[in-house]
Amino acid sequence: MDTASVKIQNTESREALEEKVAKLTAEVKQMRNDRELLLRNAAKNRIFLDISKELASSLDPNVILRKAFQQFGSLIEFATISVLLYDELEETYRLIVQPDAPITEQFQLVLKNEICDLFEDYPADPPFEGLDIAEIFSLMPYRPEAAKVSEYRHVLHLPIILAKNVRGLIHLTRLGNLPFTPQDLDITSEFTGIFVISIKNALIHKKTEKLAFTDALTELFNHRYFQDALKHEFLRTKRYTKSLSLMILDIDFFKKFNDTYGHQTGDKVLQHVSKIFKKSVRDHIDTVARYGGEEFAVILPETTLEGAAAFAERIRKSVESCQPDFVETENKITVSIGLASTSMTDCETYSELIEAADRALYRAKRAGRNRVEEYRETAVSKADS
Structure with missing residues (x-):
């Protein structure tokens, strides 16, 4: 075998070896990525399990949301989080959580009736297609200062669905140049699914409790x-x-x-x-x-x-x-x-x-x-x- 043939074979062997090494390296990298993903999912699932346990310990809608948001912050980075939720007892949308609001008003703000009209006009699937979220939040009785609003560069919102009807909205904001990702959307969607059931049960309990202690004719306490x-x-x-x-x-x-x-x-x-x-x-x-x-x-x-x-x-x-x-x-x-x-x-x-x-x-x-x-x-x- 001449020298040229040996060189060709060595080159082919080297290329094959390099290809195998590259393939193994990619597989190892993929395994590491898969492992990291599994670890992240395991951590996420543990947090969701903790959230579920926390939510099951209360039938107060405000307590449920406060507890949930405390742990939700470990899953996704956000500057502010707000929830609009339909209050069946008052027949209007209520601002349940708005961290920027004064604490005395935080759980007592009732939204203007125009918001109800906006929600009624848009289907749940696809969620809020064509709905101007800025218009909704412009109707709030309380809003952060204008200087703060301009800093909220990224917004993520998801509908709260109860019995196939839109009954609220989750609104997240984020500062800086880090936009929300599809993964953030998935996590928020999972989070929403967990506490919507708890919120629904809490509202049913609240309504039942009110009926038990309310005089039907006057709507005063009995x-x-x-x-x-x-x-x-x-x-x-x-x-x-x-x-x-x-x-x-x-x-x-x-x-x-x-x-x-x-x-x-x-x-x-x-x-x-x-x-x-x-x-x-x-x-x-x-x-x-x-x-x-x-x-x-x-x-x-x-x-x-x-x-x-x-x-x-x-x-x-x-x-x-x-x-x-x-x-x-x-x-x-x-x-x-x-x-x-x-x-x-x-x-x-x-x-x-x-x-x-x-x-x-x-x-x-x-x-x-x-x-x-x-x-x-x-x-x-x-x-x-």
Whole structure:
């Protein structure tokens, strides 16, 4: 064999060897990549498992989302995360999480009704085709400062689907020059799938719970809820030595409305007075309940007898001045109110506080109705003025 032939064979052998080495190197690299992918997926699955466990531990939608987002941050990098979720109880879209909002407003912001209209016009599949996300977020009652908005260079959004209907939106923002990737989209989609089930269960629980503690006619809390709430507030008042006042209200001559106009009008009277209550009380502080029949009760935490008396007088005047058109002038709706407060009684139990307010209400009726009566050692009346 001549030298030229040997050189050719050596070259071919070298090329074949180099090809095998390159192939093995590529296979090793692929194995490493596969291993890294498996490790990442395993870590991701562990986090999703932790998220699922966390979500299963609560039936409060706000708690569920807070817990989920704490762990979601370890899966994907983002600057802000917001969730719009349809609230069936309020029949509107609610901003559940907006980290840039003041903490006191973070879970209480109700979106403008225009957003509902936007959602209704777009199908779930494909998600939000043609929907202007900027338009949605421009309708929010709270938005980050303009300077911050300009820094959010990349946006990722996914619909929240419940029963094949769009019931919300997840909105992610990212700073800098790192755009969202298809992998980010997949992770966000998986994350959405996990907590949507928990959110759905939480909303069903919330709705069921509300129905169990709500009077169907007036949509106020019922007697059962009132008893539990008053007991809780009474114990808290005793523990922290604060004032607690209770107001029991009775619609004057209510039987007359039923006898004169029928029971349907009587129901309207109850609803009319209930609406005045709802507009007058402090949200998330006072508790308004239908006590029974034509009687209502209001729990006023951290309120002295004097403060409760001023509030009761405003209620009395509002009822007297705001007459509905379904009753005649000579049959005006008025109310009698009895007040009791821990600041003026030595009640040992919440039942004694109810009894004291009942006694004051009885005095108001005997004194001519359409008045406020306070329970003290010596009864003090606030006559009709």
